[in-house]
Amino acid sequence: MANAAKAESPENAACAATAQTYTAHVDTFARDHLPPRELWPEFVFSRPELQYPQQLNCVTNFLDRWVAEGQGDAPCIISPEVSYSYRELQALVNRIANVLVNSLGLVTGGRVLLRSANNPMMVATYLAVIKAGGIVVATMPLLRAKELAYPIQKAQISLALCDGKLADEMEKTKAAAPALQRVVYWGNGKPDSLEALMADVSPEFAAVDTAADDLCLIAFTSGTTGDPKGTMHFHRDMLAVCDGYAHNVLRAKPSDRFIGSAPLAFTFGFGGVLFPMHIGASYVVLEKTAPDELLAAIERDKVTVCFTAPTAYRAMLGKLASRDISSLRKCVSAGETLPKATFDAWHKATGLKLMDGIGSTEMLHIFISAVEDEIRPGATGKPVPGYEAKIVDDEGRDLPPDTLGRLAVRGPTGCRYLADERQRKYVHDGWNITGDTYLMDADGYFWYQSRSDDMIVSAGYNIAGPDVEAALLSHPAVAECGVVGAPDEARGTIVKAYVVLAPGSEGSDALVAELQEHVKREIAPYKYPRAIDFVTQLPKTETGKLKRFALRQLAAAGAGSSGLAAE
Template identity: 85%
Template sequence: MVSAAKAQVQESVAGSTSAKATTAHVDTFARDHLPARELWPDFIFTRPELQYPPRLNCVSHFLDRWVEEGRGDAPCIISPDVSYSYGELQALVNRIANALVNKFGLVSGGRVLLRSANNPMMVATYLAVIKAGGIVVATMPLLRAKELAYPIQKAQIALALCDGKLADEMDKAKEIAPALQRVAYWGTAQPDGLEALIADQSAEFAAVDTASDDLCLIAFTSGTTGDPKGTMHFHRDMLAVCDGYARNVLRARQDDRFIGSAPLAFTFGFGGVLFPMHIGASYVVLEKTSPDDLLAAIERYQATVCFTAPTAYRAMLGKLGTRNISSLRKCVSAGETLPKATFDAWQKTTGLKLMDGIGSTEMLHIFISATEDEIRPGATGKPVPGYEAKIVDEEGRDVPPGTLGRLAVRGPTGCRYLADERQRKYVHDGWNITGDTYVMDDDGYFWYQSRSDDMIVSAGYNIAGPDVEAALLSHPAVAECGVVGAPDEARGMIVKAYIVLAPGAIGDDTLVVQLQDHVKREIAPYKYPRAIEFVAQLPKTETGKLKRFALRQMAQAQAQEHA
């Protein structure tokens, strides 16, 4: 028997006109390597704004419609080197799309790897590939040849477009990834460079008539827990994250100017392009995105909406005295847990509330957050309209409010891995199991505890590393920290903290005791770090996330040395 809730979800999917659409893809490799349909999560399209037609090319919505509506002269991309109106960007995108088809032989469904730091050409190539019916595989600029070769082979990518400044590793990747047949570089001023190849192409290009459930993006995860997983997203997904989170939670305006630091190859970063283009706003694209660079650009370009990680907001706090960022009116924090100490300090200094949110590459963007007037400091928030979330135990059974468990979510987007058995682990009974440990309170707010594999079990107690990190970060001597479990003969595990000191702080035994006592005062005493190590820097991913697995490896190796 099908439950009423399940029946409603099935009805919403069956009623979605996109389910009846016929693929426009000539190259069906990606579609052929979607998970078996029974392994997909449930998709929900019950809200009016999430009703999509069977035929949809998302670039027509994000770019072409603004020109058609007479807003071609409105600002779109802004950068230190070159800026484009919507009309100018459309002309560039169309020339690239024509070159993709006429000179590179791209057919709909073909995968194109993009490799660049954040810049306008990265945006233009991204949009051009999708408009031409292709599938984007965007990669982080710091990846090495071996790391590039994996997605090239996994997704059978024949063509790459790359910033000429990153040619060395791209050329090496081509040598070890036989699927890759051609690489075109931009910014080289060479006769075979991308700019030269598009120079004689028309500025007119009709978007390929793709189905709304045709693939347009394969985003690879960072691979912190094994080989990267290719997460597959449809044209409708690009609109769904805008019609869900951006419309109902962020609530930006057409006169807003967005700015962010996350790489465009990271789906959190690409949201900084989709969200403004969804409403005809503008956005700043920066190649250099350190806290200093971000602050300078906010001031220079009068940005109003900022997207970055909690660590960046914390780093910017000490630099605000020399910058005028009064133009900011909304600040979004995602990518890692937002400590309450950072939220409080940012609000006290700027008067702005950080809008926390959790998303994932599998879900494309943020699915739990809160509008500014509903924020509860320390809580991530409630499900974004259009999504449902709950807490389940290890067997997938619902648990009552106040109970620690695994976060499960479903909505208009969801996990579909490219030919990967780990699909069975991420999706359970129609729900996406994100790998995060949460508690839901009686009011339906979700409180982040840890990544599920970051939970420290010490002498029978469950201790979330981020909980201890938040307490440590509220001490003035701590600039950054990472907390993991370290093997211990007596307790199984102990809490160990790796700490980067604030300028002027001295990492001696006295400070160790002070920090331990501070944590005992801030949170339950049993959670205090029994071991503290001062380090010059913490291991991080390219997107700025703390690599807790690397810290766990360090802790285990150190324990073995002293055994």
């Protein structure tokens, strides 16, 4: 982006002016640590549904309006422990907001760390912080003190709300994160618990009249490479992903009931809550979201819309015979590439087409996908209405169809890192460069090849690891796999696969040869894995994404299956 004038499209002139004329934030730390304006991506608000007023608090749209419109008794949050209607959730959110402001000293613009598994209180605290004009920084329940200290110090967080079950690591964090001044727990039954503070508090709270571009969320990336990056999102962004992807592609109904496996600490998971609340639908929230728990909840609660990763859909396939999931009508797959073999198997077993999509923490949610009747198996899809996408080379020049290159995207959401020089790498000439290698066909469909650093160059050939993974996954003996480049004296780099076998299969030299021949039959023979290690598990982020960089490190060090709990 050449200058600040490009930071907003003409359609967004009003929102651009908002940044200079109004903010509800008293604590301006986050606003002050946005990237320089000239490093922002260009924001595009060309569609009618993406026009927003200069002042809005997104929680009003997600929660308060349903009560105001007489739908307060409709189911909102459902869980095995406790469920809430929209009216009941509003009262809980309001009480928490009153505690935040009147008892805990939260001022508008203040950051609040949230730490919990997926449960109704996590949803309520999330909404309460935003409604009170604060900024949420949600974290994974499995993070350790050292990992928690990083976002606390980076975002200068003084207050945390935490599930009492996770107190041990939270208490250890205090010593490592001097910025943190107070932690309030819920669910521990103590006199200073969040529930105790809420006991005599009013269930009325007027949403702070925030600006559309006031920050409400700092979502830290999962840290697959380097230190996690704090991605900064506005109130209007929360609505934009609903009015864009959810409205135009997902096309759910108020009668739908959602479920998802992704942690609410990550934007893919939080979107699964926002989407139903945007249309007055309901959401089933589970603390344990393994395939068995997902299937049980789908059957018990008659879920109609499911959000999870390809690996979960693949794991559920073998368990469908004992479950009634006939209520399902839409299944969204994201978080990692969707192999065609998984798409085909799920479609055959259920009659449902997995709706693939690519999103990122930087973009908040899905920006390329396809509605069910336009899906091409194996392709991610087309840009979500309101977004634009193209393929560029390393210098940012446009590439023609059917040419491998870097994916560039822009729309109503985009990357703004919290005080991070990596902003310069992610945004180029107003476009978000996602770090994915794609090609676009002549019809405008985008086909995922790999992460940009997952491309394997072997004996002069460019080989995308996910291509090989998809071929291996189509073999019945393979449950999961990860493919990376490994150093080789003769060829420079060879294709190496780490394979988790399906139950009943045993690793052997004969099976290695069988899998290699299978890959040669499925894709171009030169792509076959010249080395295969059988392992019991693969390294993954807490969102379930494969840590290919960890596999690359093992391969580079010459580590075999011993590095990954070999069979």
